[in-house]
Amino acid sequence: MAKGNKLKRYAYPMLGVLNELGITRDFINDGKWPKKLHHCYTYVKNKDYEEYVMSFGKDIELATKFTTLVMTEVFKGKLDKLKFKVG
Numbered sequence: 001m002a003k004g005n006k007l008k009r010y011a012y013p014m015l016g017v018l019n020e021l022g023i024t025r026d027f028i029n030d031g032k033w034p035k036k037l038h039h040c041y042t043y044v045k046n047k048d049y050e051e052y053v054m055s056f057g058k059d060i061e062l063a064t065k066f067t068t069l070v071m072t073e074v075f076k077g078k079l080d081k082l083k084f085k086v087g
Contacts, residue, residue: 008050013074015052021066023054 018024018041026040034042034055039062041054056063071077 010074011050011052014070017066017069017074018052018054020069021062023062023066 023039023041026034026042029040030043031045032042033044033053034040041052044051044053056066067082068079071079071082
């Protein structure tokens with residue numbers, strides 16, 4: 001959430017989606033990129049921006065559910081306009 005990109009207003013709704021899915025904050029490891037923290041996220045405050053970092057491990061279904069809920073419920077977008085590129 002870089003300053004000026006207007007995404008900070010979506011932080012709490014996005015965190016609500018994580019909470020709804022049973023993904024909780026790992027306060028002990030805040031400031032660090034999670035290595036294998038399945039079902040956890042950390043908060044990292046960088047010089048120019050803040051980020052919430054999570055690992056879904058190999059749980060493709062949970063990653064898909066999170067993305068779907070954020071895109072439709074938080075950003076009010078349509079999934080038919082969403083494109084992914086992997087690799």
